[in-house]
Amino acid sequence: MLTDYSRIVVAYDHSDLSKKALKMAMNLAKLDNQIELLVFMVMQPARPIVYSYGYAFEAIQDSQREEVNAIRKEIEEEIQSLPNKTRSVVMEGNPGVMIVEFVKQNDADLVVMGSRGLSGLKELFLGSVSHYVVQKAPCPVFIVK
Ligand SMILES: Nc1ncnc2c1ncn2[C@@H]1O[C@H](COP(=O)(O)OP(=O)(O)OP(=O)(O)O)[C@@H](O)[C@H]1O
Ligand SMILES: [Mg+2]
Known part of the structure; x- marks a missing residue:
């Protein structure tokens, strides 16, 4: 049964x-x-960095890039302890949209994600990203809580 899930995206x-x-x-x-x-x-x-003319532009800060790179390095070490084929990927954009796109492009069979994330609001069971991915992903989504 598990071989049905031959490519898992976390x-x-x-x-x-x-x-x-x-x-x-x-x-x-x-x-x-x-x-x-x-x-x-x-x-x-x-x-967000807000400019005049009513347009809001957003920019990723260098410090944020460094922080994410450090986290990615940690994760790489962790997943490389497995005998399996593993990879970590970082992209910029809207999380829900990017996750669904990544799942489609990699032809993944299963997504594993948390019910809530960093914002941690407890009123709703699902955060906006998990809610979006559950609705739009072409494959099963395993929600951890
Ligand atoms: N930027 C992201 N990149 C990758 N996965 C993410 C990202 N944001 C959220 N997730 C995944 O989605 C799960 C749920 O997080 P989500 O962002 O939906 O909830 P939240 O942060 O509590 O609420 P919200 O972001 O809607 O205010 C996380 O546990 C994680 O697995
Ligand atoms: Mg979030």
Whole structure:
């Protein structure tokens, strides 16, 4: 049954639940070393820069890039401990849209992600990113809580 899930994407934002999602996905991958594991992170601007003329432009800060690179290095070390084929990818943009696009382009069979992320608001069960991905992904989505 697990070979149905031959390529797993973990959506990772460094929140506690995304760490749990990564652990869960690594445990799935350990069951069959034919499973490929892709960890995907989407960088968003930490703060918007607003210019005149009513247009708001956003920029990723260098410090944020460095922080994300450090996190990615940590993750690379962790996933490379598996005998499986693994990869980590960082992109910039809208997280939900980018995750769904990444899943489609890599022909993934399963997405593993947290119910909530960094914002941590508890009123709703799902955050906006997990809500979007559950609706738009072409494959099953494993929500960790
Ligand atoms: N930028 C991102 N890159 C990759 N995965 C992400 C990103 N943001 C969220 N995720 C994934 O989505 C899960 C749910 O996070 P989500 O952002 O939906 O909730 P939230 O941060 O609590 O709420 P919101 O962002 O809507 O205010 C995370 O645990 C993580 O797996
Ligand atoms: Mg979020």
